[in-house]
Amino acid sequence: MKAFAQLLEILALTPSRNRKIEALSRYFATTPDPDRGYALAILTGAMSFKNVKPALLKETVLAEVDPHLFALSYDYVGDLGETIALIWPHHGGTEELPSLAELVELFTITPKPKLPGLIGSLLTRAEINERWALVKMTTGALRIGLSARLAKTALADMSGRDLQAIEEVWHGISMPYSELFDWLEGRSDRPDIDHAARFHPMMLSNPIDEARDLPALSPADYAAEWKWDGIRVQLIASGGRVSLFSRTGDDIANAFPDVVDRVFGDAVLDGELLVGRDFVPATFNDLQQRLNRKTASAKHIAELPAFIRAYDMLFDGAEDIRALPWTERRARLEAFLSREKQHVIDISPVIDWSDAEMLAAIRRRGADEEGHEGVMLKLRSSPYVPGRPKGLWYKWKRDPNVVDTVLMYAQRGHGKRSSFYSDYTFGVWKGNEIVPVGKAYFGFTDAELKELDRWIRNNTIASFGPVREVRKELVFEVAFDSAQTSNRHKSGVALRFPRINRIRWDKPAGEAATIDEMLAFIPAS
Amino acid sequence: MAQPFLDRDLRVRPIDAYIDPPVPRERAIITHGHGDHARSGHGAVLATPDTIAIMKTRYGEDCARTFQPLPYGEVLEMDGMRISLHPAGHILGSAQVLMEFGGQRIVVTGDYKRLPDRTAQPFELLECDLLVTEATFGLPVFQHPDPALEIRRLLASVAAYPSRAHVIGCYALGKAQRVISLLREGGYDAPIYLHGAMIRLCALYEELGIPLGPLLPALDVPKAGLEGRIVIAPPSAVKDRWSRRLPDPVLAVASGWMSVKQRARQSGVELPLVISDHVDWNELRQTVAETRAQTVWVTHGREDALVYYCQQQGLAAEPLNITAYDDGPEDVE
Ligand SMILES: [Zn+2]
Ligand SMILES: [Zn+2]
Numbered sequence: 001m002k003a004f005a006q007l008l009e010i011l012a013l014t015p016s017r018n019r020k021i022e023a024l025s026r027y028f029a030t031t032p033d034p035d036r037g038y039a040l041a042i043l044t045g046a047m048s049f050k051n052v053k054p055a056l057l058k059e060t061v062l063a064e065v066d067p068h069l070f071a072l073s074y075d076y077v078g079d080l081g082e083t084i085a086l087i088w089p090h091h092g093g094t095e096e097l098p099s100l101a102e103l104v105e106l107f108t109i110t111p112k113p114k115l116p117g118l119i120g121s122l123l124t125r126a127e128i129n130e131r132w133a134l135v136k137m138t139t140g141a142l143r144i145g146l147s148a149r150l151a152k153t154a155l156a157d158m159s160g161r162d163l164q165a166i167e168e169v170w171h172g173i174s175m176p177y178s179e180l181f182d183w184l185e186g187r188s189d190r191p192d193i194d195h196a197a198r199f200h201p202m203m204l205s206n207p208i209d210e211a212r213d214l215p216a217l218s219p220a221d222y223a224a225e226w227k228w229d230g231i232r233v234q235l236i237a238s239g240g241r242v243s244l245f246s247r248t249g250d251d252i253a254n255a256f257p258d259v260v261d262r263v264f265g266d267a268v269l270d271g272e273l274l275v276g277r278d279f280v281p282a283t284f285n286d287l288q289q290r291l292n293r294k295t296a297s298a299k300h301i302a303e304l305p306a307f308i309r310a311y312d313m314l315f316d317g318a319e320d321i322r323a324l325p326w327t328e329r330r331a332r333l334e335a336f337l338s339r340e341k342q343h344v345i346d347i348s349p350v351i352d353w354s355d356a357e358m359l360a361a362i363r364r365r366g367a368d369e370e371g372h373e374g375v376m377l378k379l380r381s382s383p384y385v386p387g388r389p390k391g392l393w394y395k396w397k398r399d400p401n402v403v404d405t406v407l408m409y410a411q412r413g414h415g416k417r418s419s420f421y422s423d424y425t426f427g428v429w430k431g432n433e434i435v436p437v438g439k440a441y442f443g444f445t446d447a448e449l450k451e452l453d454r455w456i457r458n459n460t461i462a463s464f465g466p467v468r469e470v471r472k473e474l475v476f477e478v479a480f481d482s483a484q485t486s487n488r489h490k491s492g493v494a495l496r497f498p499r500i501n502r503i504r505w506d507k508p509a510g511e512a513a514t515i516d517e518m519l520a521f522i523p524a525s
Numbered sequence: 526m527a528q529p530f531l532d533r534d535l536r537v538r539p540i541d542a543y544i545d546p547p548v549p550r551e552r553a554i555i556t557h558g559h560g561d562h563a564r565s566g567h568g569a570v571l572a573t574p575d576t577i578a579i580m581k582t583r584y585g586e587d588c589a590r591t592f593q594p595l596p597y598g599e600v601l602e603m604d605g606m607r608i609s610l611h612p613a614g615h616i617l618g619s620a621q622v623l624m625e626f627g628g629q630r631i632v633v634t635g636d637y638k639r640l641p642d643r644t645a646q647p648f649e650l651l652e653c654d655l656l657v658t659e660a661t662f663g664l665p666v667f668q669h670p671d672p673a674l675e676i677r678r679l680l681a682s683v684a685a686y687p688s689r690a691h692v693i694g695c696y697a698l699g700k701a702q703r704v705i706s707l708l709r710e711g712g713y714d715a716p717i718y719l720h721g722a723m724i725r726l727c728a729l730y731e732e733l734g735i736p737l738g739p740l741l742p743a744l745d746v747p748k749a750g751l752e753g754r755i756v757i758a759p760p761s762a763v764k765d766r767w768s769r770r771l772p773d774p775v776l777a778v779a780s781g782w783m784s785v786k787q788r789a790r791q792s793g794v795e796l797p798l799v800i801s802d803h804v805d806w807n808e809l810r811q812t813v814a815e816t817r818a819q820t821v822w823v824t825h826g827r828e829d830a831l832v833y834y835c836q837q838q839g840l841a842a843e844p845l846n847i848t849a850y851d852d853g854p855e856d857v858e
Contacts, residue, residue, distance in 0.1 A: 012786055013796070013797070065665060066665075066834075068833060069665050069834065070665075072664060076664055076827070077788075078787060082785065082786060086666035086668070086784060132786065145790070
């Protein structure tokens with residue numbers, strides 16, 4: 001545990017990518033199985049415990065620490081795990097902590113009622129760094145700025161194997177990854193992975209620079225498509241087995257049986273997961289109701305059926321076609337979809353365009369009338385390259401919508417900004433009252449933040465814990481990507497990706513938007 | 526308790542003097558030389574001889590009209606009041622102010638710490654009716670470790686990276702000298718290199734009898750000459766271009782705030798050293814209990830938690846919200 005705590009600290013604090021990789025590969029090279037395998041699972045987010053959850057940790061701590069003092073501390077530190085590690089009041093014990101493998105076993109076999117006692121005794125025995133690492137690993141939220149990819153890069157670095165080769169087997173193996181380490185260290189062949197279970201890293205786009213990139217692009221070189229407002233998925237169908245991966249390589253097949261059970265043919269497709277009937281996409285809000293769930297309810301499947309709008313093909317049957325140009329992959333995709341009649345897959349149409357001005361108009365109309373997120377531009381001659389290669393795929397997001405709102409509530413921020421009121425709820429007029437439409441925090445400059453903080457303190461009309469209700473007098477100009485109907489908000493409207501553009505000290509609240517103006521932002525469906 | 530003879534802006538009513546006033550006053554009692562407590566432009570200043578020496582070094586000989594040195598423990602009688610200064614353990618010369626008037630004892634701690642420190646006179650516990658305390662680290666998440674352990678971590682890092690310089694961000698007054706002295710205690714005899722802003726105050730500490738071992742200016746040393754060396758600089762210099770002159774520097778900061786890793790990470794600190802010149806949560810509570818004060822006022826820092834805690838203990842407690850002592854939490858040391 002000591003070595004793992006030390007590794008986590010280096011990863012959290014070393015800004016240099018190379019030094020992080022160095023520390024990781026040193027750790028993997030010097031730590032025995034199965035400890036290093038469990039460490040790898042923790043670092044890549046693959047580890048989770050059924051019964052050890054943040055709530056349990058909090059409960060364990062609150063048995064020892066005054067809840068109000070805990071709340072003030074959490075408010076200040078801004079990270080639950082770190083608050084728990086720092087606030088734990090008992091230190092001592094000379095016994096070393098168990099090894100990672102022993103800890104994993106303890107957390108798995110200890111019956112639920114005994115867990116608080118176990119965790120308490122571990123926290124007391126731990127040194128401060130170990131306590132921090134222990135809490136981080138049990139809550140599963142490392143928040144140390146480490147990507148799974150970096151951990152895999154370190155494995156490549158340590159073994160001299162190809163990163164791509166490691167990524168390809170990754171989704172077919174599981175902790176403690178002994179077969180992976182056996183292969184990396186030359187004691188066995190590469191693990192044999194079922195083709196259907198193998199996630200292929202995706203090709204990502206870069207935001208377009210309207211001034212620099214756009215004038216240089218021509219329709220002869222770049223094909224345009226809509227940017228759909230769903231989530232990016234990879235669908236793998238092979239010999240009757242179907243897998244569905246999110247962009248980060250998480251397997252989400254179980255949540256979408258209505259898709260995976262109704263796919264025909266063998267292929268690896270890239271596309272957008274959407275919900276809606278007859279291939280008419282509903283809002284992202286609707287899709288969200290089906291995301292982040294382990295399984296799907298019959299009600300959800302009936303009301304919000306899912307489908308895939310495909311826009312690329314990586315494998316045609318068993319043939320890897322990623323090296324072919326986009327034009328050819330597109331032709332293969334079209335051929336596949338007409339050969340194998342599909343119920344839950346359609347194709348993302350290619351948009352005709354002749355120049356940037358025309359495309360801008362199309363993009364604006366798509367956003368206003370259909371709620372599209374923008375357009376994509378793809379180099380026709382480009383192969384399918386994993387990662388975010390420059391110059392091949394561009395996304396051109398729609399312009400944000402802007403509306404004047406009135407500040408309603410302010411909440412103290414976390415961490416560095418915990419002494420300021422930096423989370424804001426704002427609303428618009430509905431008759432004579434202001435109703436909330438969104439919440440955001442804000443990258444004001446420190447000076448603005450201070451001034452705003454002063455205004456909030458001077459205009460508070462009520463306080464509830466860390467939240468202050470203020471006079472409805474200050475106007476915020478808020479930008480957002482789209483508006484949707486919502487029954488969670490009293491106003492009936494929810495904003496997607498709202499952010500505060502600026503404070504309109506000059507503008508009277510009476511001139512802020514009305515709810516009717518907001519409703520006009522919602523695309524008719 | 527009867528109406529205290531101290532106002533909530535730390536005006537000592539019977540003698541019309543202010544303790545650590547943020548604006549120029551005719552009479553000021555200064556607890557210690559840090560910029561948020563000691564300002565220039567007062568009329569008559571009462572302080573310990575070391576604090577007066579520090580003020581003159583920082584702000585010039587004429588930074589106040591007159592200076593009255595009051596050594597630790599000596600009692601000054603004035604208009605029916607007894608005033609004395611007692612070590613606060615915070616930095617060299619730092620003092621708590623003990624005042625007695627009409628049968629009431631009031632202690633204003635200024636900034637203080639209770640851990641041993643070779644560069645500051647050791648904290649003295651004073652019983653009183655009203656305790657006016659700081660609460661810089663007034664949250665239960667602040668439990669300062671043994672500074673010797675932090676120094677060991679630093680020396681281990683120096684040994685592990687022989688081709689890198691270690692630059693330690695330290696407040697120029699107090700923290701810098703303490704870190705140097707802790708390094709010496711930890712067995713580090715090599716020269717320690719100083720950023721220009723450190724030189725004057727280190728020299729003053731030596732003049733006042735605090736040995737710091739071999740010190741050299743970092744300026745003019747060629748880059749390669751600083752490989753494997755320790756450099757002391759103000760926190761602001763650590764993060765800006767100044768430290769780029771150093772060979773592949775490990776950025777360290779010595780401060781009580783460094784216990785929060787998320788925060789160290791956000792500010793780009795690679796080696797956080799939790800070395801504080803203030804009491805931590807446990808010592809705050811210990812002090813409140815041991816002074817046997819029935820009333821506690823909290824000048825600055827994380828007042829909410831300490832006030833709440835005192836009230837839970839059945840004490841009268843309130844925050845004074847003296848924001849002048851709080852300009853940017855990272856700098857209050
Ligand atoms: Zn202070
Ligand atoms: Zn101070």
